[in-house]
Amino acid sequence: MSQSKLDFLERSKEFWNPGKTQAWQDMGVDLVIDRREGYHLYDMDGQRLIDVHLNGGTYNLGHRNPELIEVLKAGMDRFDMGNHHFPALARTALAEALAACAPASDMKYTAYASGGGEAIDIALKTARHASQKKKIVSIAKAYHGHTGLALKAGDDRFSKLFLSEDTSDEFIQIPFNDLNAMEDALRRRDVAAVIMETIPATYGFPMPEEGYLPGVKKLCERYDAFYIADEVQTGLMRCGEMWACEKYGVEPDIMVTGKGISGGMYPIACVLISEKCGGWLKQDGFAHMSTMGGAELGCLVAMKTLEIVQRPEVRSMVNFISDYLRAGLDKIMAAYADFFIGIRQHGVVMGLVFNHEEGAKPVMRHLYKNGVWAIFSTLDPRVLQFKPGLLLSQEDAEEILRRLEIAVGLAREEIMGNRRRSF
Amino acid sequence: MEPQVRNLVDISTSPAALRSCADLVLGRAQWATQVFQRYDRSATMAIVDAVAQAIHDNAQKYADWAVEETGFGVPADKKLKNELSAFPLVDYYRDEDFINPQIDIGRKIVKIPRPAGVIVALTPATNPISTINYKIIMALMTRNAIVISPHPAARACCVDAAEMLARAAVSAGAPDGIIQIIEQPNIPLIEEFMKSPKTSLILATGGDAMVRAAYSSSNPAMGVGPGNAPVFVDSSADISKAAERIVDSKSFDNSVLCTNESVLVTLTQIDKQLRRALEGYGAYICSDEETEVLRRFLFHAKGFNVEAVGRDAVWIAQECGIRVPVKTRILVTPITQIGVEERLSKEKLCPVLAYHVVPNRTQAIAQARAILRLTGAGHSAAIHATDERVIMEYASTVEVYRVIVNAPSSQGSAGFQTNLAPAFTIGTGFFGRSSIGENIGPQHLVHWTRIAYNKDPSETFGHFENLGPEFAGPLPQAPADGVPGSSSPKTIVPPNSSSEFTGLKSSGPKSSGPKPYREEFSREELRKLIAEELRAALKR
Numbered sequence: 001m002s003q004s005k006l007d008f009l010e011r012s013k014e015f016w017n018p019g020k021t022q023a024w025q026d027m028g029v030d031l032v033i034d035r036r037e038g039y040h041l042y043d044m045d046g047q048r049l050i051d052v053h054l055n056g057g058t059y060n061l062g063h064r065n066p067e068l069i070e071v072l073k074a075g076m077d078r079f080d081m082g083n084h085h086f087p088a089l090a091r092t093a094l095a096e097a098l099a100a101c102a103p104a105s106d107m108k109y110t111a112y113a114s115g116g117g118e119a120i121d122i123a124l125k126t127a128r129h130a131s132q133k134k135k136i137v138s139i140a141k142a143y144h145g146h147t148g149l150a151l152k153a154g155d156d157r158f159s160k161l162f163l164s165e166d167t168s169d170e171f172i173q174i175p176f177n178d179l180n181a182m183e184d185a186l187r188r189r190d191v192a193a194v195i196m197e198t199i200p201a202t203y204g205f206p207m208p209e210e211g212y213l214p215g216v217k218k219l220c221e222r223y224d225a226f227y228i229a230d231e232v233q234t235g236l237m238r239c240g241e242m243w244a245c246e247k248y249g250v251e252p253d254i255m256v257t258g259k260g261i262s263g264g265m266y267p268i269a270c271v272l273i274s275e276k277c278g279g280w281l282k283q284d285g286f287a288h289m290s291t292m293g294g295a296e297l298g299c300l301v302a303m304k305t306l307e308i309v310q311r312p313e314v315r316s317m318v319n320f321i322s323d324y325l326r327a328g329l330d331k332i333m334a335a336y337a338d339f340f341i342g343i344r345q346h347g348v349v350m351g352l353v354f355n356h357e358e359g360a361k362p363v364m365r366h367l368y369k370n371g372v373w374a375i376f377s378t379l380d381p382r383v384l385q386f387k388p389g390l391l392l393s394q395e396d397a398e399e400i401l402r403r404l405e406i407a408v409g410l411a412r413e414e415i416m417g418n419r420r421r422s423f
Numbered sequence: 424m425e426p427q428v429r430n431l432v433d434i435s436t437s438p439a440a441l442r443s444c445a446d447l448v449l450g451r452a453q454w455a456t457q458v459f460q461r462y463d464r465s466a467t468m469a470i471v472d473a474v475a476q477a478i479h480d481n482a483q484k485y486a487d488w489a490v491e492e493t494g495f496g497v498p499a500d501k502k503l504k505n506e507l508s509a510f511p512l513v514d515y516y517r518d519e520d521f522i523n524p525q526i527d528i529g530r531k532i533v534k535i536p537r538p539a540g541v542i543v544a545l546t547p548a549t550n551p552i553s554t555i556n557y558k559i560i561m562a563l564m565t566r567n568a569i570v571i572s573p574h575p576a577a578r579a580c581c582v583d584a585a586e587m588l589a590r591a592a593v594s595a596g597a598p599d600g601i602i603q604i605i606e607q608p609n610i611p612l613i614e615e616f617m618k619s620p621k622t623s624l625i626l627a628t629g630g631d632a633m634v635r636a637a638y639s640s641s642n643p644a645m646g647v648g649p650g651n652a653p654v655f656v657d658s659s660a661d662i663s664k665a666a667e668r669i670v671d672s673k674s675f676d677n678s679v680l681c682t683n684e685s686v687l688v689t690l691t692q693i694d695k696q697l698r699r700a701l702e703g704y705g706a707y708i709c710s711d712e713e714t715e716v717l718r719r720f721l722f723h724a725k726g727f728n729v730e731a732v733g734r735d736a737v738w739i740a741q742e743c744g745i746r747v748p749v750k751t752r753i754l755v756t757p758i759t760q761i762g763v764e765e766r767l768s769k770e771k772l773c774p775v776l777a778y779h780v781v782p783n784r785t786q787a788i789a790q791a792r793a794i795l796r797l798t799g800a801g802h803s804a805a806i807h808a809t810d811e812r813v814i815m816e817y818a819s820t821v822e823v824y825r826v827i828v829n830a831p832s833s834q835g836s837a838g839f840q841t842n843l844a845p846a847f848t849i850g851t852g853f854f855g856r857s858s859i860g861e862n863i864g865p866q867h868l869v870h871w872t873r874i875a876y877n878k879d880p881s882e883t884f885g886h887f888e889n890l891g892p893e894f895a896g897p898l899p900q901a902p903a904d905g906v907p908g909s910s911s912p913k914t915i916v917p918p919n920s921s922s923e924f925t926g927l928k929s930s931g932p933k934s935s936g937p938k939p940y941r942e943e944f945s946r947e948e949l950r951k952l953i954a955e956e957l958r959a960a961l962k963r
């Protein structure tokens with residue numbers, strides 16, 4: 001490591017976040033991202049990394065996508081964040097663009113936030129207003145962000161520390177893929193909404209079983225609860241359709257999109273609200289406010305992002321990328337079958353499962369040393385999040401597989417020693 | 424109220440947007456060819472045959488459409504050309520293998536075919552559909568992906584045809600995206616395609632400006648120059664047959680094939696006889712006054728009159744106030760000079776044939792060389808003769824790479840009434856500042872990796888029979904876990920046999936946002952573009 005990087009890390013500990021800075025050093029990932037372009041990151045010491053973390057799809061279209069840069073630059077000649085109290089050209093234009101591609105036909109309104117957590121809070125507040133009920137059901141180990149309500153809906157790993165966990169039994173958590181538990185939670189008809197990550201990301205992408213999500217939606221209808229889809233990681237074509245919930249045949253009442261919609265270029269997140277849930281927007285339009293939520297420059301970037309991901313070429317690319325990587329991953333899995341034990345996949349949303357309770361960490365480290373950046377799942381470190389971009393080239397895809405094969409081999413050896421492979 | 428998708432900040436003409444659009448199309452093409460290269464010969468040929476069938480079945484439809492859209496040519500002839508670019512083209516190369524390794528035991532060499540990858544194909548307004556068909560067939564035979572850049576004047580018929588063929592290919596098992604077309608071509612966008620590092624080869628057929636731009640792109644390119652074919656009718660010719668073939672050729676598709684005869688050169692001794700024979704087959708021989716009117720009509724101060732391209736003889740005569748019989752197929756304009764001072768000795772993409780008489784063979788050949796100095800170097804020439812010595816002398820003197828003997832040149836040079844390779848892209852070689860002197864064929868779209876052994880006899884050559892590369896075929900479809908019916912990896916669906924495979928990736932986008940590169944070409948720009956191209960082609 002260069003002296004200048006060492007110096008920088010000291011300053012990072014001193015002034016930014018000592019715990020987080022140190023934790024990465026302890027995990028053997030001394031990454032400080034400097035230059036970035038397309039799906040490539042460059043550490044401040046110059047090492048190139050192919051990014052298959054993409055911050056959960058934030059960089060779906062690559063880092064510093066040239067069209068997004070262009071639209072932001074051109075936008076600055078006319079717009080700034082705008083005044084959130086007033087009707088605004090860009091906010092309405094983006095709302096229309098979202099309505100035009102929404103997963104349900106009655107999804108009409110869009111409310112804006114500057115990040116995913118804030119948008120989740122808006123979604124939960126909206127459901128509470130529309131139902132005039134307070135309880136929220138979410139999935140154990142779900143992750144919806146760190147703002148007030150989103151935090152309570154998520155795992156207490158992040159709330160307890162701040163003495164911010166739910167204490168009034170308003171937030172109920174139940175296991176994923178368990179329709180009986182869901183029915184038990186909803187039976188009393190006192191639940192405002194069920195919030196579902198279509199595929200729980202931070203939990204390592206466990207896949208919804210066939211019929212599970214439509215089953216949840218049916219239960220919601222039966223017991224008068226709204227269905228909120230958190231499509232922050234799964235939306236925007238990552239599953240081969242605009243929104244993953246469409247693939248599962250679910251029409252949510254409220255949907256949240258974040259991360260990728262910003263193009264990684266200007267912070268923005270959006271809550272799509274169906275007519276039946278949007279009552280507060282008529283009753284008291286000033287009831288929720290956010291100065292930076294829906295900043296008009298962000299809206300311009302988001303509109304371009306929507307336009308790009310809906311091009312027919314992108315759909316085709318996503319199919320190629322997911323088919324090709326899967327074929328390669330299957331081969332690697334066969335070669336290290338006692339260690340690399342599973343692949344969870346829907347489109348370019350993938351989780352690689354390893355046969356050790358923290359198995360994804362050494363894989364992450366060896367990948368990092370071999371020029372690929374992918375992150376373990378915080379809430380299930382057996383699983384490596386493997387999230388390639390929508391526009392990945394054949395060349396980069398081949399590079400990723402080549403490097404992954406090496407990293408999996410090294411990680412296996414580290415964890416299992418030279419134990420003879422029994423296959 | 425319905426939601427509208429609007430564009431508040433338009434960046435569609437910015438270099439960033441153009442480059443990104445090109446990059447996306449080419450990126451998809453790269454994926455498609457990589458997957459296509461997993462296909463074996465029979466899977467590949469099944470796709471080729473399916474596309475040829477689609478071309479054949481739609482030959483009439485697109486012939487009509489092309490004539491209607493561009494105003495160039497004759498529907499019946501265009502239909503024929505479309506048909507020729509289907510099975511006759513495929514059959515010409517059917518026995519050649521561009522997919523399996525070839526073993527040369529004697530030389531201890533094994534050759535492995537390696538497709539170019541992504542081909543960017545520029546196609547002209549004069550032969551829009553036949554050129555598209557031809558380039559697509561060649562690309563598919565060699566497992567390349569192709570992106571077509573249609574001439575803006577023939578945009579609509581080309582886009583429809585290419586998309587239809589793309590569907591036919593995918594239905595027969597081809598990877599999605601193997602055939603793409605630039606829906607709204609404009610010059611800055613085409614330049615981005617041509618210079619992209621994702622482009623492996625540019626196949627340029629069209630105006631000289633475009634061909635030169637292709638060569639300047641920094642990518643490998645095969646382009647062709649303009650034609651201006653001289654045809655020499657020698658005293659040893661069967662004059663009646665010669666006249667018939669020349670009229671057939673000149674009237675074929677109203678002379679839009681660049682292989683059409685431009686100037687007829689003949690000898691005083693057979694002049695009268697030849698004129699009479701030409702008249703007998705539907706030629707109208709113009710008087711000096713009529714020739715002068717035609718000269719002014721066809722050539723403006725700045726170059727060839729675009730209005731006349733691909734029009735029929737009667738229409739042109741009417742425009743010029745020349746009274747001709749209604750059955751007139753071509754107009755013949757006698758000229759006394761060849762060279763810069765006689766505009767009628769330049770290329771004319773319409774059924775007007777200049778006619779020049781010389782006293783002897785030596786002068787005839789000198790004049791033929793002069794015609795090609797004006798324009799058309801490296802392209803085509805024709806001769807009607809039975810005396811091999813004059814054929815040899817003519818062919819070895821004129822600066823072209825194909826000399827058609829006793830056949831119509833339009834069709835003959837393009838390989839349809841000769842045994843030349845059927846082609847709508849005629850290599851004009853070194854004479855014509857091109858990289859290729861033959862009719863372009865699929866063999867030009869692959870290179871070969873050669874395994875070369877030590878030639879010392881002590882090192883024995885290996886056994887490579889049946890060791891070909893693994894042809895794994897289409898990629899299995901990755902699972903969409905939890906979606907009914909798609910949770911476990913699908914087994915490979917054999918091409919040709921399954922409608923499911925067909926439907927897989929064909930669903931379109933739900934709503935289309937503003938498409939930066941789908942911006943309209945104004946009629947004004949369009950006219951200017953065609954005019955410029957023709958001017959460049961005809962100037963020299």
Ligand SMILES: Cc1ncc(COP(=O)(O)O)c(C=O)c1O
Nearest residue numbers: 115116117143144145197232233
């Ligand atoms: C599924 C999901 N929802 C919500 C969020 C919160 O988004 P943000 O970090 O922008 O607040 C995240 C962030 O990782 C997420 O993955």
